[in-house]
Amino acid sequence: MGALGDLPDLPTLRAVTAERGDVLTTPTPQRAADPLGEPLARALEGDEDAFGEVWRLLHPPLLRYLRVRDRDTAEDIAAETWLHVVRDLGRFSGGPAEFRAWVFTLGRHRAIDAGRARAARPSTPTAEVVDIGTAPSAEAAALERVDTEAAVRLVASLPGPQAEMVMLRVVAGLSVAEVAAIVGKKPGTVAVNVHRALKKLARTHRARAARG
Amino acid sequence: MSTEHDDDGLDEFADSDLVRALRAPGTPDELAGEARFVAAFRDAHRTEAVRGRAALGGRVAGRIGVGGAALLAAVTLTGGVAAAAYTRHLPHPVQVIAHDTFGAVGVPPAPPVAPRTKAPRPTATPDPDPTTGESADERRPPQPTRSAGPGDQRSPRSDGPTSATSAATGTDAPSTDPAAGTASGFPGGPTGPTGPTSPGSDDPSTDVPASPAVTPTRVGATASARRVTTGGHATVTAIVRDHGELVEGAEVWLLQRRGTDGWTRTASAVTGEDGSAIFATGPLTETTTFRFAVDVDEDADGDPDRVLSSRKRRIGVQPLLTLSAAGPILTVHAVGAGAGEAVTVSRRTADGRVVRIGIRRLDDQGSASYDLSSYPGRVRVLVRILRTSTHTAVRRWITVRVPRKAPPTATPTPTPTPSTSPSAEPSGTASSSTTTGS
Structure with missing residues (x-):
């Protein structure tokens, strides 16, 4: 009763129709495997190049998540997080989903701690939004940087907890349940918040891009 | 998952452009520090092997x-x-x-699959940063506080750097090498002032290789x-x-x-x-x-x-409980509860009591449905799955708008009949359903 074998299988789950607002929708088909899985397995064995791959896959998302929390300390906290990960990697066992959850949880804890230390010396956070329209054109890399940068700032303009949920969902690749466990809220709350935020921000983002 | x-x-x-921008592959700026972290990984991996040998010597455990x-x-x-x-x-x-x-x-x-970075492949020269990185790491604001109480009987072993003032010189080499990035027992703050309760008095238990008198x-x-x-x-x-x-x-x-x-x-x-x-x-x-x-x-x-x-x-x-309604048919779907488990449907009577109006069993897909035709109009029901040894209970209220007219194709029944598939509703039905977390 309740043992793993009784859980409905994936296709069946996907067939469940879900209602959002007043609209009945069918969920999308199964997604592809996590590209982190293979390099992670090799990195856990000590493969240095594989670890580099893992880092390249997760460091930008981690940075972006941390930037939403606090721009100025994001780099430092991400660096500390990785050193921590590297130190304890030998004790980690699990798949890519667990690894993502672990890395982002570590980063989040460090950010919280740093935030507490900083609370004694408050500074006004800035969440100005870059207008993409006025961004300098030029080579693709610069544009890409601006796009991503602008998108991150846009998310940072949301209230803190909501911004965090969006980043953990969209960028960290965590499930609703995982995000809920990390931030300490109900999965339903996470789902609603992320949906609303994305709806609103996607509109804004499109409008700004169109103006450019 | x-x-x-x-x-x-x-x-x-x-x-959407927004999500794609958020998920875009790392920019050269973001990916610039790879060499440093790969080097840290290399060092840590090397240290693991060393520490494994040292552990046998009875360092701690x-x-x-x-x-x-x-x-x-x-x-x-x-x-x-x-x-x-x-x-x-x-x-x-x-x-x-x-x-x-x-x-x-x-x-x-x-x-999105991150393409190989366009940034130049990091060279093999060991980056001195891991050491700096570790120091920065350990100098972070929330200095770990030593255990409460005066530091006389100091159970935790003080690793070298933090107890610079005490003669804790005997600790094992691998563990005191900041650059090696050991996983356990790493002190907070190799250079700064020692923690608030770091004792001036030596703790004899830090002498190695004798194990500390700690139980x-x-x-x-x-x-x-x-x-x-x-x-x-x-x-x-x-x-x-x-x-x-x-x-x-x-x-x-x-x-x-x-x-x-x-x-x-x-x-x-x-x-x-x-x-x-x-x-x-x-x-x-x-x-x-x-x-x-x-x-x-x-x-x-x-x-x-x-x-x-x-x-x-x-x-x-x-369990994750999802309720949806099509016409008068309420469908329950649960993830994390087993097939054959009971689902109860109840409603609140006029005098405030909650009365069970039906009970179903989850099928192999974790679904069950209930026909609310005998409650035309708006009806608010409570769906519950009871606790078992493998999961907690879960309950959810949901309001269903039941069409007043019985559909021509269905036989009107005074009592609700169990059905596992929603019947086709020709009349426009307003379905209300709740998707739930927990």
């Missing part, structure tokens, strides 16, 4: 000296948020063991949550004390028991300088009870004489 209820708009917005207090389990409960909140900061180190990985019911959304007397257990939704994670933390003093370097075993099974030793970890060891669970699919065990060697003969146990901590796993 993604759950089936990623209906938070992610799919809908996955192609559970072989601890004489003692003999009564067995007590210190208990503290934390609600929701991180175990780090309990220990005031993230302990150094965190040992994380993931298990129960088979609980996946889905896979996470695939981030764990208590193992405390806390869990980050008492309940998670199926597929959710939690962390469980063990705190080891010797008569109130935190014990560093004790080997703690995590034992778990799922449903009605027996106890199994799942993983072990070594407590850090604040006496704690944290374990992260994988996605949980069944209510699980945890406890910790520490082997205590009282007569210093190298064999454990007894086992310290913590109290048990239970993490309930709540």
Whole structure:
């Protein structure tokens, strides 16, 4: 009763129709495997190049998540997080989903701690939004940087907890349940918040891009 | 692991410019530091091998000296948020063991495949940064506080750098090398002033290689949550004390028991300088009870004489309940509950009582439905799945608008009839349903 074998299988789950607002929708088909899985397995064995791959896959998302929390300390906290990960990697066992959850949880804890230390010396956070329209054109890399940068700032303009949920969902690749466990809220709350935020921000983002 | 209820708009917005920008591959700026971290990885990996050998020499672990207090389990409960909140900061180190990985019911959304960075491939020269990085790491604001109380009987071993003032010179080389980035017992602050309670008096127990005269007397257990939704994670933390003093370097075993099974030793970890060891669970699919065990060697003969146990901590796993309605047919879908389990449907009567109006069993797909035709208009019902040994109860109220006219194709019945498929409703029905987390 309740043992793993009784859980409905994936296709069946996907067939469940879900209602959002007043609209009945069918969920999308199964997604592809996590590209982190293979390099992670090799990195856990000590493969240095594989670890580099893992880092390249997760460091930008981690940075972006941390930037939403606090721009100025994001780099430092991400660096500390990785050193921590590297130190304890030998004790980690699990798949890519667990690894993502672990890395982002570590980063989040460090950010919280740093935030507490900083609370004694408050500074006004800035969440100005870059207008993409006025961004300098030029080579693709610069544009890409601006796009991503602008998108991150846009998310940072949301209230803190909501911004965090969006980043953990969209960028960290965590499930609703995982995000809920990390931030300490109900999965339903996470789902609603992320949906609303994305709806609103996607509109804004499109409008700004169109103006450019 | 993604759950089936990623209906938070992610799919809908996955192609939006915003999401694609957020998920864009790393920019050269973001990817610039790779060499430093790969070097840190290389160093840590090398150190693991060294430390493994040193551990056999009896550096720490559970072989601890004489003692003999009564067995007590210190208990503290934390609600929701991180175990780090309990220990005031993230302990150094965190040992994380993931298990129960088979609980996946889905896979996470695939981030865009990150192409090989255009940035120049890092050279092989070892970057001096790992050392700086470690120092920066350890100089972070929340300095770990040494155990409470005067530092006379200082249980945790003081590693070299922090106890610069005390003559703790005998500690093993691998563990005191900051550049090596050892995983456990790493002090906070190699250069700065020592922690507030760092004792001036020497603790004889820091002399190596004799094991410190420390005996764990208590193992405390806390869990980050008492309940998670199926597929959710939690962390469980063990705190080891010797008569109130935190014990560093004790080997703690995590034992778990799922449903009605027996106890199994799942993983072990070594407590850090604040006496704690944290374990992260994988996605949980069944209510699980945890406890910790520490082997205590009282007569210093190298064999454990007894086992310290913590109290048990239970993490309930709540099934994910989805309710939807098409016309008068209410469909229930549960993830994390078993086929054949009972689902009850109730409503509140005029005098305020909640009365059960039906009971169904979940089919193999975890679904059940109920016909509410005999309650035309708006009806508010309560759907419940009862607690079992493997999951908690879950309940949800939902309002259903039942069409007043019986559809021509269906036989009107005065009493609700069980049906597993919604009948076609020719009249425009307003369906109201709730998607639920927990």
